[in-house]
Amino acid sequence: MPLAAYELLGALLFALGAMGVVLRANALSMLISVELMLNAVNLTFVAAARQYGQLDGQVISFFVIAVAAAEVGVGLAIVIDVARRHTTVDVDAASELRG
Amino acid sequence: MDALTFSFTAEQAIFAVAGGICAIAAANAVLRHDPLASALSLTIALFALAVLYLSLGAAFLFGVQIAVYAGAIMVLLVFVVMLLGATGGRPPLIARRPRLGLAGPLVALALFALLAAAIVRAPVVAAPTAEPAADHVAALADVLFVKFLFPFEIASVLLLAALIGAVVLAQRRTP
Numbered sequence: 001m002p003l004a005a006y007e008l009l010g011a012l013l014f015a016l017g018a019m020g021v022v023l024r025a026n027a028l029s030m031l032i033s034v035e036l037m038l039n040a041v042n043l044t045f046v047a048a049a050r051q052y053g054q055l056d057g058q059v060i061s062f063f064v065i066a067v068a069a070a071e072v073g074v075g076l077a078i079v080i081d082v083a084r085r086h087t088t089v090d091v092d093a094a095s096e097l098r099g
Numbered sequence: 100m101d102a103l104t105f106s107f108t109a110e111q112a113i114f115a116v117a118g119g120i121c122a123i124a125a126a127n128a129v130l131r132h133d134p135l136a137s138a139l140s141l142t143i144a145l146f147a148l149a150v151l152y153l154s155l156g157a158a159f160l161f162g163v164q165i166a167v168y169a170g171a172i173m174v175l176l177v178f179v180v181m182l183l184g185a186t187g188g189r190p191p192l193i194a195r196r197p198r199l200g201l202a203g204p205l206v207a208l209a210l211f212a213l214l215a216a217a218i219v220r221a222p223v224v225a226a227p228t229a230e231p232a233a234d235h236v237a238a239l240a241d242v243l244f245v246k247f248l249f250p251f252e253i254a255s256v257l258l259l260a261a262l263i264g265a266v267v268l269a270q271r272r273t274p
Contacts, residue, residue, distance in 0.1 A: 028138075036128060065168060089183060
């Protein structure tokens with residue numbers, strides 16, 4: 001299986017994720033789309049690791065998963081806080097900077 | 100590569116099935132309005148990706164993907180979706196209004212075209228000659244704990260900071 005096939009699948013998933021981020025006003029749906037984009041990058045890293053015969057790509061994928069875990073934890077806490085303040089998870093509702 | 104022989108290798112079959120499931124589930128996750136349906140669809144895509152990792156020789160990452168991503172991260176996401184969606188009475192907390200209607204597909208199309216053009220033009224890399232290490236996990240540990248030791252330690256600090264930040268943010272009460 002050529003590397004390009006995995007890269008094209010990764011590009012497709014990344015573009016779909018970007019579409020979700022732009023299309024949705026719902027903060028939860030946007031987070032889910034960001035997860036999809038992170039996984040698209042992971043697939044590309046793992047496929048490249050196999051192609052080049054090195055494990056660096058797989059290790060980078062571990063770091064991406066660790067960062068994704070941190071991102072989801074903090075992101076969901078922010079979503080819960082916004083939902084408490086504005087009774088909605090619509091990102092356009094949280095448009096003022098007051099604390 | 101002889102185009103006239105229609106014999107599929109195991110890897111090609113796995114790529115076709117798992118990649119197809121992954122693409123369909125991902126599209127469904129993005130196009131659904133309901134975050135719960137999106138989250139469950141994304142979980143299917145994550146499992147399909149785990150299968151692809153396995154066929155790419157990343158057996159340990161297959162386990163991590165299922166345990167950490169499809170397990171822990173998605174449970175947290177679904178938990179919060181249910182938490183915010185199950186507060187009857189007031190107007191629904193789940194925003195359904197689509198935003199910037201046509202911009203999304205246009206952005207996706209432009210991005211995919213750009214990436215695909217770059218991928219197709221990239222020089223073809225010769226397949227590796229070296230056989231994968233017999234002890235996959237030990238080889239992985241050698242890279243992770245020697246070459247990437249400093250990023251590994253930074254990752255632990257990042258996770259601690261995220262843990263504390265999440266607790267502080269989520270427990271704050273609005274006056």
